[in-house]
Amino acid sequence: MKNDYQQIDPKTLPMPAPSHPPAPRGGDQEERQPQEQRRKARRKWQVFPGRNRFFCDGRIILARKSGVLPLTLGLILVTSGLFFVFDCPFLVQHLTMCVPVIGGVLFVFVLITLLQTTLTDPGILPRATPDEAADIEKQIDESRNGGYQSPPRTREVEINGQVVKLKYCPTCKMFRPPRTSHCRVCDNCVERFDHHCPWVGNCVGKRNYRFFYFFIVSLSFHTAFIFGCVTTHLALMIQEHETSFSHMDLELVVCFFSVWSIVGLSGFHTYLVASNRTTNEDIKGSWSGKSGGEPVTNPYSHRNICKNCCSILCGPMPPSLIDRRGFLPEDECVQTGDGGDIELPVLTTKNEINMVGKHPCLPLHPAV
Numbered sequence: 342m343k344n345d346y347q348q349i350d351p352k353t354l355p356m357p358a359p360s361h362p363p364a365p366r367g368g369d370q371e372e373r374q375p376q377e378q379r380r381k382a383r384r385k386w387q388v389f390p391g392r393n394r395f396f397c398d399g400r401i402i403l404a405r406k407s408g409v410l411p412l413t414l415g416l417i418l419v420t421s422g423l424f425f426v427f428d429c430p431f432l433v434q435h436l437t438m439c440v441p442v443i444g445g446v447l448f449v450f451v452l453i454t455l456l457q458t459t460l461t462d463p464g465i466l467p468r469a470t471p472d473e474a475a476d477i478e479k480q481i482d483e484s485r486n487g488g489y490q491s492p493p494r495t496r497e498v499e500i501n502g503q504v505v506k507l508k509y510c511p512t513c514k515m516f517r518p519p520r521t522s523h524c525r526v527c528d529n530c531v532e533r534f535d536h537h538c539p540w541v542g543n544c545v546g547k548r549n550y551r552f553f554y555f556f557i558v559s560l561s562f563h564t565a566f567i568f569g570c571v572t573t574h575l576a577l578m579i580q581e582h583e584t585s586f587s588h589m590d591l592e593l594v595v596c597f598f599s600v601w602s603i604v605g606l607s608g609f610h611t612y613l614v615a616s617n618r619t620t621n622e623d624i625k626g627s628w629s630g631k632s633g634g635e636p637v638t639n640p641y642s643h644r645n646i647c648k649n650c651c652s653i654l655c656g657p658m659p660p661s662l663i664d665r666r667g668f669l670p671e672d673e674c675v676q677t678g679d680g681g682d683i684e685l686p687v688l689t690t691k692n693e694i695n696m697v698g699k700h701p702c703l704p705l706h707p708a709v
Contacts, residue, residue, distance in 0.1 A: 386665035390468060391529040399666040401460050403542065404527050410459060410542035420595050421448050424567050428574045435577055440570060447563040454556035455541060462661045463546035464532035466513065466521065474514035503640035520641070522621055536620045548661065551654045554610055561607045568596035617642040617649040
């Protein structure tokens, strides 16, 4: 058989110059390192263990379960909107210009205090670090004194001559400070915990209780004001023998059922503020003997209504302790980093592997 192919002499072919990957320049490495550090750096809110949602790069905090907050906003906006659109023009014409002014001031104050209550850190305490948790567990184990009894999970401290027990939180791995409780909805220990309010979609604690109190008080005045104005509007229209007041039905129903509950809630929290108590303490009967023990004196009360009100409502705003916009340490960033931050080695092809340490294979060309 005739051979249609012939071998080409390697000497007649120009040998390609060996290609070497360009050596990395020092400047490129220096530029790449800050970029990798910035890519790996993560803020603490991104790995926050509680059931919360963060917006605006951690500046805004919300509970993951917002509850009936949209319903709260909807009732306030719809009722106030109907009042300003239908009732205010009639009352301005027949009574005074002060009606929309007073209603507008109350409406704005209600919205501001509601948003402050919802978007403010209620006083979340940071969880113990692994080293702190191990140290606390070691102290608890040492308190057994070599026996087999279960280790104590409480500690006692004295506050104003009154013994107060500090309970151990198995979730946050720490002994809770006085008046601190763990919220099951948000999964956080909240300082001076009052309650978790689904109507505002957040816990109510040390840092946002004043906003919550101002919200319910201003909402009481706002609801009572609208109810009084709508009733007056209805009475004036009946005198003028007008019967087209179908829009008032919704306002009257909402205000009638809201004013009593909101006014009652405002009165209850006014009592709590005057006595320097929390809803959680009042329900458990911590200082009233409801829990079955002997009634004890509230160690947090100043024995003066004005001092109690000023300390709760007018005191300095305590700082947030969770530092949600702070950066994580570098070692924690590596452990919790995303898969996109990891650079995988590029796999070479089979031909490139065969060329290592050898001459390139010479191709066979068909004879001309």
